[in-house]
Amino acid sequence: MADRRTKFRKDTAKVKRDAANESRQLMNRLKQMTPAQFVRLPARTLARLTAAQYREVVGTIAPEIGCPTPPPLPKPERETLGWRERWRLLHSSAQMTVITSVLTTVIVMVGVASPQAWRWTLTHIEIVRPGERGNWPRCARLSPYTDGCLYSPTYDMDWDALAEQLNIPRQQLYDDNKHLPPQFIPARAPIVVWRHRGRLVE
Known part of the structure; x- marks a missing residue:
């Protein structure tokens, strides 16, 4: 395998040397021509020349003509580019740096702002009920989210079943419903559902 790689490298180097020699010989021949001979060359011969080689030949055989150097392509003005074009102009490593910075900033802001946001939200939806519980609204249904209302069952209920349904400790339920x-909760008896997260006012 090593012999094949060595042979390949040698062949490649030989091809490059041959190409360079052939290019030099072609340039020498062209520089010996007259302008009339040069313009009659077939297009495939001229196609083998680079722009720099073409200018070099013309500058040798007809220095009075000269070949104008093409002006460099104007760089696009960043002010006229949209954000997508500007983004595409960035190197991939720069794009990754920007993405990482943005994500880090967002995560930090969310981490810092979340407790404040929750506190603000809960403050504005705090349940406020009058001290006289008979004036509380009726509970639409019983669930772990039911709070600050009165529920009247249509059948006798067990304290343990009610506590499990509301996800409230049994003793807390009983203390609020003395x-x-x-022994049990009679049908149509008003049950106070209060999680002690709100505020009672007189």
Whole structure:
């Protein structure tokens, strides 16, 4: 395998040397021509020349003519580019740096702002109820989110089942409903659902 690589490198180097020699010989022949002979050359011969070689030949055989150097392509003005074009002009490593910085900033801001946002939200939706519980609104249904209302069951209920349904400790439920018997909850008896996260006012 090593012999094949060595042979390949030698062949490649030989091809490059041959191409360079052929290019030099072609340039020498062209520089010996007259302008009339040069303009009659076939297009395939001229196609083998680079722009710099073409200018070199013309400058040798007809220095009075000269070949104007093409002006460099104007760079696009950044002011006229949209953000997509500007983004495409950035190197991939710069793009990754920008993306990483933006994501880091967003994560830090969310981490810092989340507790404040939750506190602000909960402050504005704080449940406020009068101290007289008979004036509380009726509960539409019983769930772990029901709070600050009165529920009237259509059948006798068990304290443990109610506590599980509301996800409230049984003792807390009973302490808030001392007007009910401790053995069971009679049908149509008003049940106070209060999670002690709101505020009672007189």
